[in-house]
Amino acid sequence: MEVLTPAEEAAILHDCPGVLCPLLDMTNHDPGTCVQAGLLLREETPHLGLAGPAGTEAGKEVFNNYGQVRTNLQLLLGFGFCVADNPADTVPLKLGTSPAVRASKLKLQALAEIGLQLDELHELSRTEPLPARLLASLRVMLLEEVSLSAMMEAVGSGRLLATLQEPLPPMEPEPHCELEVLDALKQQLLQKRAAIISPLERPATAKPVAGNNERNAALYRQGQLEVLAAALQAVDGAQRTWCERHGVDLDEGEEEEDLEEDEEQEEKPPAKKMRL
Template identity: 35%
Template structure:
């Protein structure tokens, strides 16, 4: 479909060279947004893309561009006519792919066309559509859990068996961490004997909640410690890339959109940090009520120092 759009945008003298080519949607294509009007992040200049550094959107933009460049390269390699190959630039391919992203659900019926975006975060809106909403009720923070290369095969099998192999999660504006992410982290930080116990429970469990809804109080606190590191790291990266009110070479509308996006992400991360701290304190209280004595490394160091002094 992207190639079909591109062919409509090529000079007629070029497309006439292709035998059997039937391009019947010129009127429709002529009314599509132009390349100059695009404001998605793939149309950001190099300076403007730097405004995204430290955010999820920086990597997402590079990943999408790499994918579309690969597709474009494959299509160009199939094209045998040299003149068509010259005209079929990545700039044109980028425009066509962006149009398809904008209007993927549209059907041509001879009447006025309306498009609905649905409930999307500002990250999705800016990446795919080129705008953000200052007060977006559907905004969220995307968190992706990375599995270590050394993760044992039994862990990967367990994640798949429990249907916990989706590693990308959405954190709402309340900051509450998705329970599926917490379950995955319980498995990642579990001790060998704890993991064996989960595997045994999973063989008869009807859901992941039965198998890994809780492992141990020590495990739960380890999860919350690891979660703190993850959230603080992302928050620091986002804050270090804070955007000034005015920058040379940056379009004002782009600057405003990026500021709104980053502010929203920062607020959600701060809410998540607060949520984690609350849950951590509650978990400590529950562990003590259960008669579990939790000793941290810092506490052990203090004890060792006291012993040495004696």
């Protein structure tokens, strides 16, 4: 083995903790195993070794652990594979905002007080399909300024985030604002799901692509769809719970909101609504 001179060794910049390990990176992923990789000295020659706490029986497969809490996107970009039913998988979701929201000093002030940003990236997961910060952001964006101002004055800046992370009670002049928040989120989730499903709808004459790349892409999309399904189910559950708690029939509430909107449109020009 060639040995570096002192001058060559001094010129090396140790700025990267990673190293390419041929053959070692071909081991399959097992998030339940615990392994250690490092250099072993054998007859004064360093070797790269992989060791598990219980060892590996002869003829059995040697597994590696590429990270217990890595999403399929992280595994795909970092190691080139995805796993099925990945419990750590997430779906990123960024809320769009209308010019009216961006122009509202009150809404921007409220978001600043609770430590949220208009373009914040929220991550939905199986364990947290409806992040509290995501719902708080939507409530700030969709509340009328008069309602938001009254809330900020009543609870103060110290309790504003905790208040906005809870479902909104019926209030005037918008008794069903919480249902509007959940419906806006539902539309975002449906659009996200449609964007994932649409590439799968190939013409019948299209030739399927085989191989690991196609398999990993399918696993990634499936994980995204499963997280979105959990989020949509959580939205439906939150709508039912809110209606039961406040004695509102969900269908009647929706019909009443539609009727009010139609009447308002007849009386005045259409208001600029937020488009998420």
